[in-house]
Amino acid sequence: MNHPSRLHDFVRAFTRLVDTAAQDEARILEYGKPLLADLIGHDDWLPAACARPHPDRYQQYLLHCDPQERFSVLSFVWGPGQATPVHDHTVWGMVGVLRGAEQCEEFAPPAGAGPLARLGTHHLPAGAIDVLSPRVGDIHRVANAQAGAVSVSIHVYGADIGRIARHVYDPATGAASRFVSGYSEVATPEAGQSLPGSGCCV
Numbered sequence: 001m002n003h004p005s006r007l008h009d010f011v012r013a014f015t016r017l018v019d020t021a022a023q024d025e026a027r028i029l030e031y032g033k034p035l036l037a038d039l040i041g042h043d044d045w046l047p048a049a050c051a052r053p054h055p056d057r058y059q060q061y062l063l064h065c066d067p068q069e070r071f072s073v074l075s076f077v078w079g080p081g082q083a084t085p086v087h088d089h090t091v092w093g094m095v096g097v098l099r100g101a102e103q104c105e106e107f108a109p110p111a112g113a114g115p116l117a118r119l120g121t122h123h124l125p126a127g128a129i130d131v132l133s134p135r136v137g138d139i140h141r142v143a144n145a146q147a148g149a150v151s152v153s154i155h156v157y158g159a160d161i162g163r164i165a166r167h168v169y170d171p172a173t174g175a176a177s178r179f180v181s182g183y184s185e186v187a188t189p190e191a192g193q194s195l196p197g198s199g200c201c202v
Helices: 005-021 025-040
Strands: 059-065 072-078 093-099 101-107 118-125 129-132 140-144 151-157 166-169 176-179
Touching: 005 025, 005 059, 005 072, 025 093, 025 129, 025 151, 093 101, 093 118, 101 151
Parallel strands: none
Antiparallel strands: 059 072, 072 151, 093 129, 093 151, 101 118, 101 140, 166 176
């Protein structure tokens, strides 16, 4: 990590954006995407503690949470073969791949009982950005697309994502279960401290 100021600059710029855009989700996503693209265009700022994989499950590290909980910034770290369950977010989000690659499988919202309808799968290499929202679709399953290496992505969400109620889905039945993800660790570079999280990450 040679330039930790890149994260601080991103947070300041994104704070200015949400100050001016207020609740205008479309504007936040339009102008936030190039800010995230600039951040993930440099791989010299993420602390090693926030890029540490786990042998059994992917990790979700909190990098910054807006004091008013209008947005949060996280690093997701994927070991080989690791993937999320099918889940939603209930708020807008952006995902930028910093290292490696991810595979994203999208699903339609459930329409009564029965299997979830698959909408397609897309590949996200390093530098790619995905946008999600209940407005445009936010139910998906994400996996590390590298068979033998770690992948890392940077996520920005329109809330303190680790503290809000969301859903995981059984794709075979469409059944939804409520969950609150928590964080693998609260290890914000700004605070310089690490606190245990819930250990359940999405």
